[in-house]
Amino acid sequence: MELSKYSVCSLLVMFNPARVVLKGIIDDGSCSSQRGDADSAFGYTKSFEFVLILHLMKEIMGITEILSQALQKKSQDIINAMNLVAATKERLSELRNTGWDSLLARVKAFSEKHEVDILDLNALYRSSRYRPRLQDNHVTFEHYYRVDIFISTLDKQLQELNNRFNDQVMDLLTLSSSLVPSKRSKVLNVDHICSLVEKYYPADFTEQERTRLESELELFNIELSKNSKLSGASTLTEVFKVLVETEKCENYNLLYRLIRLILTLPVSTATTERAFSGMKICKNRLRTKMSDDFLAYNLVVYIERKIAEKFDSESVIEDFKLLKGRRVEL
Incomplete structure (x- = not known):
């Protein structure tokens, strides 16, 4: 859950x-x-540690919840979502640098209210993860909770945001939103789109095609003001559908190619999410000792089950027989 x-x-x-x-x-x-x-x-x-982690989860989820909701909205909200990414990173950094004392005060107050034993945070922390030599160097409960739980958790959150929303991803998101006519301005920013195409798709568009793309975008801007179907598209997918339905994909073939390239970007993310969802089903509580190779084979069959359903038992047996010679006929 x-x-x-x-x-x-x-x-x-x-x-x-x-x-x-x-x-x-x-x-x-x-x-x-x-x-x-x-x-x-x-x-x-x-456990005092359980209460601490519970309050830390509440703080982190309170910061990241607005961003999570914004990322699920349609493409016209991408610019706002990118601004939220920057604000979320800043708020997490602020919590990491200055939020420990206030969090600890709330945890102590909660523990006193609910009769949870409050540990002596200045006492030495004993754990198998620290060697005796390190334990002599005053690794206290306060150090463990602040550094190994609080700071470490926030660092991982910040690292995940930086990995997911690096400069390249932010530019590609900007390019995606730039190709959708906004409600305030029915005009696309041609120069901005062309510069991003030159930067991120040099192998997909030649120099001559980039020049033609600029001309296509300028003509497309004029048609946006006259074509209600195009100007009414609120997502990149809808723009793509309108181009196909009105057969304008032939007139704007370079724009059509660019949109198609951008729309294929989420495929890798979707595959990863499907893999993690499949992993929860294939490697459940009763299969915790499953090896990595066996798990990978099961996941391939589960994730690509539509393809796997096309293979009949006879073809599998024949392929198995051809792997090497066997003493007994199958």
Whole structure:
């Protein structure tokens, strides 16, 4: 189950009732595995570290929620979404640099209210991840919680945003939004589009084609003011469909090629998301010891199941027979 800001807030509000329910399952659970899981979960709720992580999740999700919603909207909101990316990065950096003391104060207040033991943060932290030599160097609970949990988590969030929205991605998003007529101005920025095409698609457009593309865009701008179908398109996909339906893709063949190149960009992301979704199904709780190779083979069959359904058993057996000679006929 994916957690959101509201589910984490609900868990904080329902903290004590949730512990009462878990205690009831421990005492009256129908089976030993259910009671064991409840006992393990109840143990986590009594931990100061659990409360700290819960509050940290609430802070991070509160910052990133608006950006997540903006990224799910249509392409005319891409410019606003890019501004939100920069604001989100700045807010996460601000939380990383100056937010530890206020977060710790809220965690302590919550722990006192709900009778969670507050650890002595100046005591030495003992864990297998630190060698005895390092433990002698005063690795305290405060250091572990602040550096290894708080700062490390925020650094990973910032790194993910930087990887997903680097300069190249931001420019390509700008190019995508530039090809969609906005409500305020029904004119495309020809110079801006051509400069981005020259920068990111040098192998797809020759110098002569880039010159022709500029002419196509200028003509396209004139037609936008007269063609209600084109000016009414609110996404890049809709612009592409209108070009095909009105058979203008032949007149604006370079613009058509550019839009097609941009629309194929999300394919790699979609494949990755499908792989992670398939992984949750193929490698479940009962298959935790599955090797990486076996998991990869299963994922290929699951993700590309429409292709796999076309193979019949006889063809698989024949291919298997051709791999090498066998003593027994299959």
